[in-house]
Amino acid sequence: MYIDNRLPKKYQGSRLWLAVMAAGSGLYLLIALLQEKSLLDFGxxxxxxxxxxxxxxxxxxxSDLAEAYRKGVATRTDLLWLVLIFGVLSIYGTLRGFQIDDVILNFRDLGPVLAGLIGGPLAGAAAGLIGGGxxxxxxxxxxxxxxVATVAAGIIGGIARRYWKTFTPLRLAILGVGVEALHILVILPLLTLGHPTSEVLDVIRHTFPAMSLVMVAGxxxxxxxxxxxxxxCDMKDLVTWVRQDIDPDYDPDKEE
Structure with a gap:
């Protein structure tokens, strides 16, 4: 489909062809996901x-805390509250996980990533320290x-905030899968050298699909x-603007 879109107009397939290809690709992906046992059992x-x-x-x-970060006027106290909220959320992601031998299938990284997206690398790393600790x-x-991966997740979320001025579902999906890939495919094997390779591969097979799905969804x-x-908020502002245009004496702050 990508190649077809790059072809000259006269060589491109019809809309029906594109619809069939899109439906077929989506169905294939759905079947592949449903056949992944770890996704069904844990995801x-x-x-x-x-x-x-x-x-x-x-x-x-x-909350006023979120509004402070939207307006760029957050204080150190706001930073502390942000770290605590999403650090506790990271702990919750561990507590509500599934125990598989010595491995906990979880969504621990979600809290630090969100803290990073909202408050930057420092907030993400601090929330990651709470959850990772x-x-x-x-x-x-x-x-x-x-x-280590939980702290790294928060830092990556903060870096994404600095480079991406706006967030889209695609960008967040890439971020979510990327964070879990770093966690499970890079950091885990590197810091478990000497452990039986078969056990490491089992952990990767059981955790990566499910944890990536949950991270992206979150x-x-x-x-x-x-x-x-x-x-x-935009709708409220629009209504206020219209009412003030009709009645110059209208004051929304005095309205009950």
Missing amino acids: LPLMERLAIVLLVLYFFVR YRYSLGGWTALPCA LIIYLMVEDQYRKI
Whole structure:
């Protein structure tokens, strides 16, 4: 489809051909995902456990703390609260994970990434220290790489905030998969050298698809909640502007 779009107009396929190709590709991807056992066994249940994250994000985007970061007037106290909120969310991602031998299938990295996206690398790293520190305290042969990866996730989220002026579902999907790829495909093998390769590969096979799915879903949920709130605010501003245009004496601050 990409190549077809690059061809001269007269050589491009019809809309029907494009529709068939898109439907076929989507169906193939869906079947491939459904056949991935780890995705069915762990990915979907983890998605259900994101409900509390949605609730936290819903109230967060409506808070004065979030507004301070939108306006760029956040203080050190705001930074502290941001780190605490998303650090605790990172701990929750561990607590609500699944235990597989010594490995915890989780969405721990989501909190630090969100902290980084909102407050920058420092906020992301600090939230990652909270979540990663808790994971390290639980022990296990994956404790160190998981703790390090959680801090790295927050830093990467902060870097993304600096380079991306706006967030889109595609960008957040790339970010989510990239963070989990760094965690599971790079940091985990590097910091478990000497451990049986078969066990490391089993961890990768069980965790990467499910954790990537949940990470991407969590980031896109944040984007949707944030965008919805901004639309509500824009609508209120529009209504206020119209009423002031009709009645110059109208003062929204005095309205009950």
